[in-house]
Amino acid sequence: MTFQYQSLAQQIAQKIYQGELVAEQRLSSLRQFSKQQNISLNTAKSCYELLEAQGLIYAKEKSGYFVKTQQKIQKVALPNHPDFQSQPRKVSNLELQMQIHEAAINNDLIHLGSVQLSPNLVPVEALRRSIQRALKHTKPEDFLYSDRQGNVQLREAFSAHWAEDGFYIAKDDIYISNGCMPALSVIIQNISQVGDSIILPTPNFNGQLQLLALLKRKIIEIPANTEGFDLGRLEQAMQNSGAKVCLLTANFQNPLGFCLSNADKEKIAQLAAKYQCYVIEDDIYAECSFDAQRPLPIKYWDQAGYVIYCGSVSKSLSASYRVGWFCMPQRLKHLHAALMTQNVAVNTPLQLGLVDLIYSRAYRQHLTELRPKLMLQVEQYRQFLIDAFYEVDMRLSHPQGGYALWLQFPEQIDGLAMYYFAQQHSINIVPGLVFGEEGRYNNCIRLNAGHELSQDIQDAIMLLADWVRAQLSENKVA
Known part of the structure; x- marks a missing residue:
């Protein structure tokens, strides 16, 4: 069962992540919020306390509640997608699909490929x-x-x-x-x-x-x-x-x-x-x-x-x-x-x-606790990716649920080459090539955000970002 204060907290958190509520913006007072939502003061207080615990808002003495500024929330363009007409056709790249499946279950690699939850x-x-x-x-x-x-x-x-x-x-x-x-x-x-x-x-x-x-x-x-x-x-x-x-x-x-x-x-x-x-x-x-x-x-x-x-x-x-x-x-x-x-x-x-x-x-309690954690974790990944790929025309999905992230790079970037580079460094990603036909998504990759954004994962992302910048630099020189 999801309590009302938890549901309201998630709604406010989504508005913060999506930029509808901006840093240092003042929120309604507890009394105003309780009247707006037709809830008790205790429920309103529980909602704001949960948002505080998640590091999204803070209370200022005698002033009220404000959106927290310590977390830098940057926006990035969403991926664009080709239009096409399709006729019945066989799925290609089966050998590559099998290879990627084997890599996805290799626990010796850094888990940025297979979409799965952290054991934690x-x-x-x-x-x-x-x-x-x-x-x-x-x-x-x-x-x-x-x-x-x-x-x-x-x-x-x-x-x-x-x-x-x-x-x-x-x-x-x-x-x-x-x-x-x-x-x-x-x-x-x-x-x-x-x-x-x-x-x-x-x-x-x-x-x-x-x-x-x-x-x-x-x-x-x-x-x-x-x-x-x-x-x-x-x-x-x-x-x-x-x-x-x-x-x-x-x-x-x-x-x-x-x-x-x-x-x-x-x-x-x-x-x-x-x-x-x-x-x-x-x-x-x-x-x-x-x-x-x-x-x-x-x-x-x-x-x-x-x-x-x-x-x-x-x-x-x-x-x-x-x-x-x-x-x-x-x-x-x-x-x-x-x-x-x-x-x-x-x-x-x-x-x-x-x-x-x-x-x-x-199980219901697990889902209630999991959802805000996933939302926070996915947004942490998004913000880190935006920072890591600075000066790169990188486009990034903004999912409403789940924990898969879709990254699109300039057309010069070969997602399959990035996949092989990542494999050489014990990093598992999935190249966009295998998500459709005719090479439409070859400048894309998919990442898993189901694991905590550990130092190893941050280092792996930084390595991929450096590779992308190097590829773009080489293409520019050429």
Whole structure:
């Protein structure tokens, strides 16, 4: 449960980070704030105290509360994105995709590549207690082969958990998977054929492109930017391309971090029904919102049963906690037997541990504490990157949630060359080349901001910035 003072504090913090509230600006008095928000003085005081603890505001005796100035907040241009027309095509660079995947899980490298939370942000003690309690109360049947659809208690827990966030999915429609990517794999194989085309916006998460290449599916790309993507182009692709499947992330898309409006989400659900085109919705970052309220998924507006809802707790809880889900609408219930055959059963103790974590409210409490920490950490990364790449025409995303950052450099900068340079210095980044086709994003890279901005990470970023300046200098001389 998110308390009202926490929700209000996050709203004010967002305004500070986005520059709507500037340094040394005076805030409303406690009494004024309580009247404006229709809250008690105690709630108003708790809100301001939380902002003080986060280092965002300070109290001046007999004067009130002010936005703190010690943190220099600089603005930087958002990345621009090419417009293009796309025809069905195969995903290229599969060998490079595989190489990058291997580097992403190499713990000997500095973690700026794979988007994952720092172990220090994982509620280890709460997880331990939940797993211990779950094991203590196990029944004999819990040690037999588990239901391939997933433990019914976990399906009920997810259904109840999402209902608190404003959308309902029945437990019988939920299938538990070993993470989000296996869920996507099972669905894609059951609702499309080898050689079929999948519609998706780019730049798009390279892991999904790698999966589609391995499954021998083609892609139809739609231009995306930090605000989202053009629904007119989406409709055009649905209507004219012959594709009957889309793969979309509406909430804090990787790598751009955008969150679509409710109106856009509703429109997508309507388009899916109109053109009978299934939307596979990957909602893996929704619980990493910088706002106290989790944004609604496209699935919320799905009345005709053309949206398949997927996700996992790997981004909000732990990358190693391999529990995900996919939710099949009644329209696709005829696939139940095939899904049960292909879905790999998930470790029962882990499922039961997550059940306890949800029902004990520890998971909800973790999310409440995680969101402001992530918002602060991502903004720290952004400000450090702006400082590190001084005198470079660097453009940087400003995500509304999640912890992926998209950097765009002048066209002379080769993101793949930067990737290989970083590898030589035990630094892991992901070059923009693998987030789409035709080399459109070769002057871009994606960075992970899920780890604390340690001295090692700061040094790594400075090294990359020096490399970029050297490349630009060489090109200028040439």
